[in-house]
Amino acid sequence: MxxxxxxxxxxxxxxxxxxxxxxxxxxxxxxxxxxxxxxxxxxxxxxxxxxxxxxxxxxxxxxxxxxxxxxxxxxxxxxxxxxxxxxxxxxxxxxxxxxxxxxxxxxxxxxxxxxxxxxxxxxxxxxxxxxxxxxxxxxVHIGDWVILGGFSNIHQFCKVGPHAMVGMSTSLTQDVPPFVMLNGNPAAAHGINVEGLKRRGFSREQIAAIRQSYKLLYKSGLTLEQAKTALDQQIAGLAPEQVTHVQAIREFLDNATRGIVR
Incomplete structure (x- = not known):
């Protein structure tokens, strides 16, 4: 030695x-x-x-x-x-x-x-x-491929899903679904981590499915329970190579313990 x-x-x-x-x-x-x-x-x-x-x-x-x-x-x-x-x-x-x-x-x-x-x-x-x-x-639970910006702070018992990205100086008090980018105080979602997914080899079709899931969850005006139902319907119509990632979002919502940033 x-x-x-x-x-x-x-x-x-x-x-x-x-x-x-x-x-x-x-x-x-x-x-x-x-x-x-x-x-x-x-x-x-x-x-x-x-x-x-x-x-x-x-x-x-x-x-x-x-x-x-x-x-x-x-x-x-x-x-x-x-x-x-x-x-x-x-x-x-x-x-x-x-x-x-x-x-x-x-x-x-x-x-x-x-x-x-x-x-x-x-x-x-x-x-x-x-x-x-x-x-x-x-x-705190942090999934694979997560990026935390400088001076970001994560409250106890929060979960951050895989491939999410938390911006600089963000104070996070709720769970973050997979693939979501967010920042601010209070934290707010700003789309999905497209560039990161491209670098990790996600296909155009997979990213499109994740983007559609994000829209259902954040841009559709649906309640959380309605969004869960809409995601179930989306999953039923996806190709096999797209299902895994959307299913990860759906399962995360069921297991969130502090509510999600929304």
């Missing part, structure tokens, strides 16, 4: 032989780090924290600290981080709590910029981008 002599690594910590640890970093006894991961200088990793392979942690991050929850009483809750994530400077990721799943999760291939906070019990998917100072309160 390429470990700087000033780094403090507990003898009980489990580090792959290829892990690199920079100067003055501290790694606690219940930490496990996979192959190829690089820990920069002045990083603190503690708690029951599992980190996968080929991650990069820049300097001054605090990973696996106790949740900022007054109910937390030192239970052995966890933080799990997947593979190939980039975590920039001054990020703070907290452990879970027993009031939820007991684990905070960050998936694979995420790009997490400076000063991002991921609170207790958050569940973050894959291929996300969190710009500087984005902050998740507790129990």
């Amino acid at each position: 390429a470990i700087h002599p000033t780094a403090l690594i507990d003898a009980k910590a489990c580090l792959d032989s290829s892990v690199e640890v920079g100067a003055y970093s501290i790694i606690g006894p219940d930490v496990c780090i996979g192959a190829g991961t690089k820990i920069g200088p002045h990083v603190v990793i503690e708690g029951h924290t599992t980190i996968g392979s080929d991650n990069t942690f820049f300097q001054f991050s605090s990973i696996g600290a106790a949740p900022q929850d007054k109910k937390y009483a030192g239970e052995p809750t966890r933080l799990e981080i997947g593979d190939r994530n980039v975590i920039r400077e001054f990020c703070t990721f907290n452990l879970g709590t027993t009031q939820d799943l007991g684990v905070t999760r960050l998936g694979n291939d995420n790009w997490i910029m400076a000063y991002v906070h991921i609170a207790h019990d958050c569940q973050v998917g894959n291929h996300t981008i969190f710009a500087n100072n984005a902050a998740l309160a507790g129990h």
Whole structure:
């Protein structure tokens, strides 16, 4: 292991032989780090924290600290981080709590910029981008390919569906359906993330179906229950390659817990 002599690594910590640890970093006894991961200088990793392979942690991050929850009483809750994530400077990721799943999760291939906070019990998917100072309160769920703009703030228990895009400095207090772009205070929807979908290989027909779903939900003047019925009718007439994405929108509406931005 390429470990700087000033780094403090507990003898009980489990580090792959290829892990690199920079100067003055501290790694606690219940930490496990996979192959190829690089820990920069002045990083603190503690708690029951599992980190996968080929991650990069820049300097001054605090990973696996106790949740900022007054109910937390030192239970052995966890933080799990997947593979190939980039975590920039001054990020703070907290452990879970027993009031939820007991684990905070960050998936694979995420790009997490400076000063991002991921609170207790958050569940973050894959291929996300969190710009500087984005902050998740507790129990937030973020789907795959979501983009959070700088200084965006997500209220506790909110859900953001896959491929959604939250604009800079947006304060989000309700759930965001898949594919939707929104910003402002209060947050308001402004179409679907067309450019992102094109970059990810969505076909013209798939994007057209998603756009039609957006119109039914946001532009038709229908109540939410009426829009759900209209989406069911749309799904019944779609080609097989279009159904999956519209079905994802429809299922999200049934599982929204804080109401949707609308």
